[in-house]
Amino acid sequence: MGNFEQKSEVSHALVAAARLAPHQVKWVKLSKTQLKVLDSIKQGEEVTAQLIAERCNLSPSWASSLLKHLYQRCYLKRSHESLTFGGLLFKYKLQDVQSNFNC
Numbered sequence: 001m002g003n004f005e006q007k008s009e010v011s012h013a014l015v016a017a018a019r020l021a022p023h024q025v026k027w028v029k030l031s032k033t034q035l036k037v038l039d040s041i042k043q044g045e046e047v048t049a050q051l052i053a054e055r056c057n058l059s060p061s062w063a064s065s066l067l068k069h070l071y072q073r074c075y076l077k078r079s080h081e082s083l084t085f086g087g088l089l090f091k092y093k094l095q096d097v098q099s100n101f102n103c
Helices: 012-020 022-027 032-039 049-056 060-072
Strands: 076-082 088-094
Touching (some): 032 060
Antiparallel strands (some): 076 088
């Protein structure tokens, strides 16, 4: 894997913040599958749930759910286009580090 799965010491400030608001830690902590999805997206690349499903060996519906949750947690940007026969195709890109704080 890439940068997202490197183990390192957790900042003392983050530990203190987690202790102050333990019910919100789930919004920061990512699962191994979520990390795998993030790691499979190249900087500047636009991906769909179908593409992520193929890359990460996931079902398209599970890939779609993971991408949506990562978007809701401000790790990804999302755009959409209307399909010819109805519905929407969502496309995702990695969020810029600077803009991630203004989510």
